[in-house]
Amino acid sequence: MSMDDILLARLTEAHGVPGQEDQVRQIVIEELAGECEIRCDSMGNVIAFRKGKSSAGKKLMLAAHMDEIGFIVKHIDDKGFLRLQTLGGWDPRQMASQRVFVHTQDGPLPGTLMASQKPKHMLTPEEMNKALQVQNYFVDVGLGGDEAKARVKIGDMVTMNRAYQRMGKLATCKAMDDRVALYVMIQAIRKAAEHEVDLYAVATVQEEIGLRGAAASGWSIHPDVVVALDITLANDIPGIPEEDHVTKLGKGTALKLMDSSLICHPKVVDHFRGLADRNGIAYQIEVLPMGGTDAGGVQRLHGGIPAFTLSIPTRYVHTVNETVHEADVDSSVELLARYIEDCHTGNYAY
Numbered sequence: 473m474s475m476d477d478i479l480l481a482r483l484t485e486a487h488g489v490p491g492q493e494d495q496v497r498q499i500v501i502e503e504l505a506g507e508c509e510i511r512c513d514s515m516g517n518v519i520a521f522r523k524g525k526s527s528a529g530k531k532l533m534l535a536a537h538m539d540e541i542g543f544i545v546k547h548i549d550d551k552g553f554l555r556l557q558t559l560g561g562w563d564p565r566q567m568a569s570q571r572v573f574v575h576t577q578d579g580p581l582p583g584t585l586m587a588s589q590k591p592k593h594m595l596t597p598e599e600m601n602k603a604l605q606v607q608n609y610f611v612d613v614g615l616g617g618d619e620a621k622a623r624v625k626i627g628d629m630v631t632m633n634r635a636y637q638r639m640g641k642l643a644t645c646k647a648m649d650d651r652v653a654l655y656v657m658i659q660a661i662r663k664a665a666e667h668e669v670d671l672y673a674v675a676t677v678q679e680e681i682g683l684r685g686a687a688a689s690g691w692s693i694h695p696d697v698v699v700a701l702d703i704t705l706a707n708d709i710p711g712i713p714e715e716d717h718v719t720k721l722g723k724g725t726a727l728k729l730m731d732s733s734l735i736c737h738p739k740v741v742d743h744f745r746g747l748a749d750r751n752g753i754a755y756q757i758e759v760l761p762m763g764g765t766d767a768g769g770v771q772r773l774h775g776g777i778p779a780f781t782l783s784i785p786t787r788y789v790h791t792v793n794e795t796v797h798e799a800d801v802d803s804s805v806e807l808l809a810r811y812i813e814d815c816h817t818g819n820y821a822y
Contacts, residue, residue, distance in 0.1 A: 475798040476659070479503070480643060481636035483651035487575060489542035489559045490678040491516075492629045496538040496651070500675040503658045508673065517689045518675040522661070524816070526668040532815045533672045533695035534808075535686050535766035536653035536702065537679030540646065541790055543630040545574065545611075552620035554583070554611040556630060560680035564604045566791045571633040574613055576623055582633065583613040634792045641798050642721065648794035650679065652784050652801060653701035660808035668816035669696075676766055683733065683769030690770030690777070697740060697778045697820060699811070700767035701804075703794070704728065704758050704783035719785035721797040724754025725804040726783035731760040733768025739820045740780040747810045754803050758783050778820040782808060 488496040493516060500518045501510055508520035518538075524530070541560030548554055554574065568587055573580040587608045589599070611630060613620060634646040645651075657673055672693050676685035690698060704726050705718040719726045727744050728736050748755045760783075771779035784804050787795040 475643070475801050477636070477638060477643065479658070480652065480655050481645070483654055484636050484645035484647045486651070487573065487629065487631040488538055488540060489544065489629050489631060490539040490681045493538040493677050496654070497675065500538065500654060500658070504661065504673065507661050508671075513689060513692065515685050515688045516677045517685045519689060519693070520661070520673040522671040524667050524669045524671065526816060528668070530669045530816055531672060531693060531695040532669040532812065533674060533690060533693050533698040533770065534657050535674045535676050535689070535698060535700045535770065536657045537650045537676045537685065537766060538654065539677055539680050540631065540649065540651070541680050542632070545624055545626055545628045545630060548617070548621050548624055548626070550617040552613065552615045552617045554613065554620070554624060554630070556609060556611065558606055561790055562606055563790060564606050564608070567606070567609055568604070570792060572611060572630050573633050574611060574624055575629040575631065576625065578623065581613045581623065583611040585609055585611055632792045639795075642795050643798065644793050644795040646792045646794065648786055648796055649703045649789055650701070652703060652786070652796050656784060656801065656804045656808060657701050659805045660812060663805060663809040664812040667812050669812070671812060679766055683764060683766055686766035686769035687773065690773050694774055695770070695777060697815065697818065698767055698770040698780070699808070700765040700779070700781040701808070702765040702781055702783055703786035703789060704760055705789055706785035706787045709787060718760060719756045719758055719783070721785055721787060721795070722799050723756050723785070725800055725807050726756045726758040726785055728758045728760065728781040728783050731764050731768070731781070732762050733764025734771050734779055736767070736780045737778040737820055740778050740818065743818045744780065744782065744807065744811060747814060748807055751806070751810055753807045753810070754799070755807065756785070
């Protein structure tokens with residue numbers, strides 16, 4: 473199965489910050505409706521269920537989050553400029569001079585995300601060296617104060633205006649985190665043959681602000697094992713030493729050992745590694761010093777649940793140019809499909 477640019481573009485170009493994932497939710501429902509029974513919980517998680525062949529009822533939960541980092545409007549001044557509340561982890565250096573959409577009840581307004589500072593021509597050396605902070609930024613939608621206040625409301629979602637683009641074997645867009653993982657989940661479910669386990673594929677909400685949707689859905693499902701699907705850092709670029717690369721593009725899917733939210737269950741790691749070796753699927757081993765995934769939101773529920781994250785290597789994470797390699801995406805789909813089929817053989821007891 474080669475990477476489907478149409479589906480991946482549809483997912484990444486959709487807009488949805490934590491708590492406002494509606495566009496993405498609709499796509500997931502449409503894509504999985506023919507494969508699974510679909511329901512949404514009260515937080516907005518999409519839970520796609522497919523019954524396994526076995527009567528034992530072992531539950532496998534997959535989790536990939538729908539939300540992207542972004543903003544909501546928190547203030548509109550008398551000149552029509554918008555001030556923002558961040559949702560998720562932004563590096564202020566990556567926010568400068570971007571085009572955005574302000575999503576109003578009447579549709580999206582285009583705008584520019586700019587910093588409150590003088591043009592370069594007027595900056596003193598001290599001002600040039602001063603680091604920008606998130607609170608220095610505002611959005612200009614080209615409207616005066618009265619019209620801006622009439623069309624934009626406090627709480628309206630603001631997202632980056634960036635289209636999906638192919639670059640050889642690479643693909644780049646905003647929101648690869650975590651729409652590429654939703655893509656992997658959807659395609660793996662389609663690819664997997666009959667499976668013994670009861671499959672719960674969850675498109676989660678509010679991951680970027682604390683793994684909240686995963687915790688709620690994980691509590692209600694009470695799975696026997698949870699596999700989160702997320703991006704990870706591929707720092708294989710100029711200026712970063714080899715030991716800090718974490719992963720590399722084009723070298724295969726990544727099997728996470730740990731991040732700041734969890735240490736993956738070693739027997740689940742070994743299960744994935746064995747499947748990859750037996751099926752000739754390229755993979756890397758990932759140790760991520762910071763960051764977390766939905767697996768961390770489920771692992772500590774109900775006295776402890778075996779948890780693991782399958783990661784898609786990604787360059788330029790939490791920017792508008794998040795970039796993946798088609799081979800890594802394809803190997804992630806293949807390995808996840810094989811695991812869905814083989815999950816029932818796993819014994820993760822200590």
